[in-house]
Amino acid sequence: MRLIGLIGGMSWESSAEYYRILNQGVRDRIGPTASARCLLWSFDFSEIERLQHAGDWTTLGERMVEAARRLETAGADLLLICTNTMHRLAPTVEAAVEIPLLHIADPTGRSIRAAGLSRAGLLGTAFTMEHAFYKGRLADRHGLDVLVPNERDRATVHRIIYEELVAGRVLPASREAYRAVIGELVARGAEAIILGCTEIMLLIGPDDSPVPVFDTTTLHAEAAVAAALGD
Structure with a gap:
């Protein structure tokens, strides 16, 4: 099973749903004791929300690249950005890492x-x-x-x-x-x-x-x- 890297916390309410769906999906496919191999980088969404509404997408891009690179270094085999809005920065993230990004x-x-x-x-x-x-x-x-x-x-x-x-x-x-x-x-x-x-x-x-x-x-x-x- 490949290791899934999650860029989450935007907000944690939906990141929790990602974690649930991933684990239920793996359990359904493999067996009752199976669970997903995953790593989660969870942002403080108050910072992300402030930068979004300030229009500071440059700083947001820097934060996203840092998260992606840390997940890659930790061994993630693929990346998910657990929010639609931050896919505005998907090309920036993809260019910064070697592992694939699964676009929402x-x-x-x-x-x-x-x-x-x-x-x-x-x-x-x-x-x-x-x-x-x-x-x-x-x-x-x-x-x-x-x-x-x-x-x-x-x-x-x-x-x-x-x-x-x-x-x-x-x-x-x-x-x-x-x-x-x-x-x-x-x-x-x-x-x-x-x-x-x-x-x-x-x-x-x-x-x-x-x-x-x-x-x-x-x-x-x-x-x-x-x-x-x-x-």
Whole structure:
């Protein structure tokens, strides 16, 4: 089994889900006493969040490269960045290490296309929804037409992530707000909904959408299990 290196703590709420899914996946494939071989570098998310909103992506890149190199030095065979937003720095991380980085958008894109769908609504942080690093990869590598919410709805989705979900607060009113945003995306033609922030799966599931939901946290972790086991 290959050793999985996790760059996490962004936030720890979703990193804990990664750890659970990785271990459950390995146990299901190998046997009841099996668990994933993994190393976790966990950031203090308060520092990361401050730098994100200050727009200091240079310093963020330096922090991410340090984490990746430390995991590689410790023996990791592959890397996961356990957050969608910080995949903005995926090229920087990939250039700094020799081991492969499993990009979160790729298992998501493959899963949507395997379901026979081509137009997806994207929920995530403002950074993920508004910049091209994520939407562009889904379009260029997987042929997807990606829709994002309108400006007001993007602000709502972003606020709930940073004020509630990263702090472990899961509120019924926020679930209803996300359902309304999903409804608007579906009305505009979305055939699928991408939970493009690793904490959204704490709030939204398949029952909250009239179209299929693709949870990036689960898809990313399951792809890591497959890679670690050589599938």
